[in-house]
Amino acid sequence: MRSHSHTASAVTTQSEAYSPCENCNVAQMSLCHALSCEELRELSAISTSLEVGRGVTIINETDSADYLFNVTAGSIKLFKLLPDGRRQMTGFLFPGDFLGIAMNDLYAYSAEAIEDSRLCRFPREKLEGLLSRLPQLENRLLNMVSHELVLAQDQMLLLGRKTAVEKVSSFLITLVKRGGESSADKHLVPLPMGRSDIGDYLGLTTETVSRTLTNLKKQKIIAIPSGGGIEILDQESLNELAEGLD
Structure with missing residues (x-):
């Protein structure tokens, strides 16, 4: 069952010759942290700036996980759809957070903008290609995944005890x-x-x-x-x- 939110008909802007990543206000908290200027340009070359309005669905649970995202402004809520159509909220994302990591080829949750937000969008295949060449980027992504696991454990404690x-x-x-x-x-x-x-x-x-x-x-x-x-x-x-x- 799909979310009843608006379709993600967002405004996108392709990366220019320069790297907008170099002037990103959340670079120290995001995937881009610790990359050199040249590496930032490589990452920027595969990225697209995505602006979404409040209530816009960014990803749908069980859709093909073709893209990953870095939140640069605004806030996002994550949720899973229950069999009866209800939504179970699983988390909130803010500037610097990463979105769309999947263990297989499908998204495990849905994501919707709580307010007007901005994200960097990366094609999964191209980003995986960069990871194989840029160890700093791979390490940063692993750290972000580890952080997600810690948050999931904290959430289990909140709900259970x-x-x-x-x-x-x-x-x-x-x-x-x-x-x-x-x-x-x-x-x-x-x-x-x-x-x-x-x-x-x-x-x-x-x-x-x-x-x-x-x-x-x-x-x-x-x-x-x-x-x-x-x-x-x-x-x-x-x-x-x-x-x-x-």
């Missing part, structure tokens, strides 16, 4: 680690996904997610600015809640 407040607190800590605007005593982290997506990811109802966030706000551990996102006011207390130490 933690309480609602521990799950929500852990999720917010993850967002803090991914970055955001920071000052000496607080962090403002984006929250582009809706409460229902968070609940699906954490194995909670939308109401439980909203109630837990409200309770954290009442305890002055977080604030919820009118402009969006979550402001972490007391990260030490949030850490303790995430670890079940309250």
Whole structure:
């Protein structure tokens, strides 16, 4: 069963003679990290810039895994379709994250843009050809795959052992680690996904997610600015809640 999201009729721009990778604002976090200028040009030569709007499907589960992607702006949600048509959220991707790694010839999950996003798209066969010639690129990709496995293990812990407040607190800590605007005593982290997506990811109802966030706000551990996102006011207390130490 396919997602009901818009078809990925995105705007694409072919790479020019110069390498746009050299000026990428997420290069230090992405697949391109540690490549020389010449190697970046080789990678750029097989890449296409892809801009997708909110709600656009980037890949569909069970489709042929012909492309891989690097997220350079925006945010993406990953999900699997259950036999009854429901969606199980499996993760969220942000700038610097890699998308589309498959163990066989088919994508194992679907991906949809949460907001207007931008990605670099690489044909799988051409990227595999580069991997055989550029050991730094291959090592970087292996590191990113290892990171995905760690995240999957963390997700299993979230779903299996933690309480609602521990799950929500852990999720917010993850967002803090991914970055955001920071000052000496607080962090403002984006929250582009809706409460229902968070609940699906954490194995909670939308109401439980909203109630837990409200309770954290009442305890002055977080604030919820009118402009969006979550402001972490007391990260030490949030850490303790995430670890079940309250």
